[in-house]
Amino acid sequence: MSASPASHPPSxxxxxxAQQLCRAAADLARRGWTPATSSNFSARLDAGCIAITVSGRDKGRLTPADIMLMDDQARALDAQCPSAEARLHAQIYRMLPQTGAVLHTHSQTQTVASLHFAAAGVVRLHGYELVKAIEGLRSHEQDLSLPVFPNSQDMAEIERHVDVWRAQGQPLHAYLIAGHGLYAWGRDITAALRHLEAIDFMLACELELRKLPT
Ligand SMILES: [Zn+2]
Known part of the structure; x- marks a missing residue:
């Protein structure tokens, strides 16, 4: 796909x-999950072409003009500039070819949980009915291990942490970045939204459980 929204009539x-991404972004912004123009969202158009939000925009007010095209190496296919984190989206599309959408948010729950579990490097979600919302998990008896990678302004460093986790043969359904937020994905935008919402809910439960007397 060589067409781009900047140089060709939009397909x-x-x-x-782009409309679907804008609607998903507005929905997540309404929940307060995209503070201060943070977060970014993408969806695969075809094998080598990914639609992704331009950085620095209010995610509650996006229009298709705020969505650009890049390839699966995060190289721009139009005149706009992808955010640094576009590399993490591109890595997920290359690594998991069945992925159709990647959603990255900075909700308070995700950020607090990412700091709380940073030292452990993982959140083990156990016993949740809602784990079945994640594609491939079919029973509350299945655990979901969510890695927490150290934050960095060097995306290559975060990519290496993802590669190491995968090289250890551990399933990767989503990941947290410490003090930062959550990356979740799915075969389309609807599935990615379901994963994001289910994981945010289970993280909120984990934080609530820790407030209770043992
Ligand atoms: Zn971010």
Whole structure:
């Protein structure tokens, strides 16, 4: 796919995907999960072409003009500039070819949980019915291990942590970055939203449980 929204008439497929991304972003912004223009969202248009939010925009007020195209190495396919974190999106699409959408948010729950579990390097979600919202998990008896990678302004460093986790043969359904937020994905935007919402809910439960007397 060489067409771009800047240099060619917008394709219907791109327009539809861009509209869906804008709606998802507005929904997440309403929940307060995208403070201060943070967060970024993407969806795969075809094998080598990914629609992704331009950095620095209010995620509650996006229009398709705020969505750009990049390839799976995070290189711009139009005149706009992807955010540094676009590299993390691109890595997920390369690593997990069935992925159709990647959503990254900075909710308070995600940020607090990422700091609380940073030293452990992992959150083990155990006994939750809602784990079944995650594709591939079918029973509350299945655990979901969510890695917490150290934050860095060097995306290559975060990419290396992801690679190491995968090289250890551990399933990767989503990940937290310490003091930062959550990356979740799915085969389309709807599935990615479901994963993001389920994981945020289970993280909130983990934090609530720690307030109770033991
Ligand atoms: Zn971020």
């Amino acid at each position: 219907t497929a791109f327009e539809q995907l």
